[in-house]
Amino acid sequence: MGEQLKFIVEQLNKDPFKKNFNLIKFDSLEPMQLLQVLNDVLAEIEPKQTIDIREEMPEQTAKRMFTVIGMLKYKPPGNLSDVSSFRQGLVMGSKPVIHPILHWLLQRVPELKKRAYLARFLMKLEVPAEFLQDDVINDTYHQYEELVEAFKTCHKECEQLRTSGFSTAEIRRDISAMEEEKDHLIKRVERLKKRVESVPNHQRMLELARQLRVEKEREESLAQQKQEQKNQLFQAEQRLQRSRQQLNDLRKAAADASPESLMKRLEEEVKINTYMVTEKLPKELDSKRRMVQFLQKVVSKPAMGQAELQELEDNIKEVNTQINQLSEKRMMRNDPMDDKLTLFRQQASIIIRKKEAKAEELQEAREELAAAERTLAKRKSTARDVDGDEVIRGDELKRLVVKLRSKGTVYKKKRQEMAELKAEYGVLQRTEEILKQRHESIQQQLQSIEAQKGISGYSDTQEELERVSAIKSELDDVKGRTLDDMSEMVKKLNSMIVEKKSALAPIIKELRPLRQQCQELTQEYEEKKSQYESCATGLESNRSKLEQEVKALREETTQEENRYHYVNCMKQIIEVQMQQAAEETKAYVSSDPQERKKTIRELYMKNIAEQESLGKKLRETQKAVRESHGPNMKQIKMWSDLEQLMECKRQCFVRAQSQASIGQVIQEGGEDRLVL
Incomplete structure (x- = not known):
């Protein structure tokens, strides 16, 4: 939930909303403010929704937002799947309802803009069937x-043209950029030509460089062709080896197979297939059909209640008891002929079960074989895609092992040669160091001789001249190669520009009538759009009037139905009361005393007499209680005084008894002292 609020606040702070919210401020928004934020987001998606929700009724706001959200195909989360609770939460501006809507809308604003634009023209108006009977309305609707x-x-x-990738503006920009690059390259080539013209024999050098490049390209193409031919030869050899292996396998299979063995094998397959077709598969088919019929019967019957299910369970128990009784009777009868037949029946059933089990095992084995063949075919195809050919067989593997061994011996030889070369490299490095030392000593001697002769620095100047001439020759070679590269690049760019122009020429020709057609369609679309909007507004006004009339009629119908039910209930109550009054009158007028005793009047009179006698007895009891109240209270006081007196006597007795025991103890202590 926190991530959801962060995302909503970040998106609302960006363009085009710029709300400048933070988490606390957004979370503390009032329901009306939260609804206004939701309306602003919907207005960004559908501009017609731009409105201040304070200027319209809450029911209209909820209805409008509910319509827009439904048009955008928003699905509430699982805890808000109830439409009534979702609508109520939307009307009240509840956060658990508004926050998921904002999160969903802000995640896909461009997509929803497109959907809202299309829905404006693609959502069909629902016209009642009775209005379509009119010819004018029917033609208009068609x-x-x-x-x-x-x-x-x-x-x-229009979408196809936009996504086709042929954007004329981009192509023009590419052409202009290529032309500018071409101009730069031409200028650079001219500058290089002016520099190279001063070099002697530059034409001859350029020609030789071109020939060298052509020969190198030809050499690369020939090497590539040679490698491709080697690969083709290797693949052909592998195919030949596999074909020979398959031919040997087929010959071995043909040599081992005799006509008798083939016939036996075919007969076994025919028997198995016959059993599968005539016995096993029909039984399975019949069982499936019975199951389907049973399920169809169950589906066709209405839903059963608890009483019906209990009745069915009782019937099942009764049938089971009958089956048990019949089996007990059969066991008690114990016919010896049946006993003999039961043995054969058991054997036959065992054989049938074994046969069915073997048939199922055979079916499973066939399915496993088919699955293995499919897996093998898939692996062959994947191996063929990866390696360009099928899987390597045994002979090919042996040949590859031999080749690897030969390569291993070659590797060992090369490794030994490398060790020898490293040793020789060490010797040569030491030789180089010795020669460098000798060269330095000779240079020192030469410099001393030059100093004696008065021409010091002559050898250094000569070496510097040689080095400068070598550098100049290298620069000349680099300039020649650069000039050739630049000329080749210019040629390639020219060819690319020509190709682009030739490729774009038919597209531009096709684009011109399409532009004109697009303009015509746009104009026609605007006209149809205005017609559609006028028709839609008229139908919308009619629909709103009809909805108001239907709403008023429904309310009136509801009121009349409530009134009818109230009157009907009052009528039934009055009828019951009238029936009771008639029965009471009939019983009261009747001459039978037993019948008269059953009347409500008699019952009420009897109850009144009983209550009066009971009240008389209670009044007499009350009078006796009032008369004896004073003496009784006096007697209660006397008993309480007596109780207090007895309690004081008890305490005095306990105290006297305790003092006597203490005095006895003191006396016994004095006698003990006298003895001591």
């Missing part, structure tokens, strides 16, 4: 449907 289909085709063509 014309409206044709315009919607035409809009779909035009929109698809």
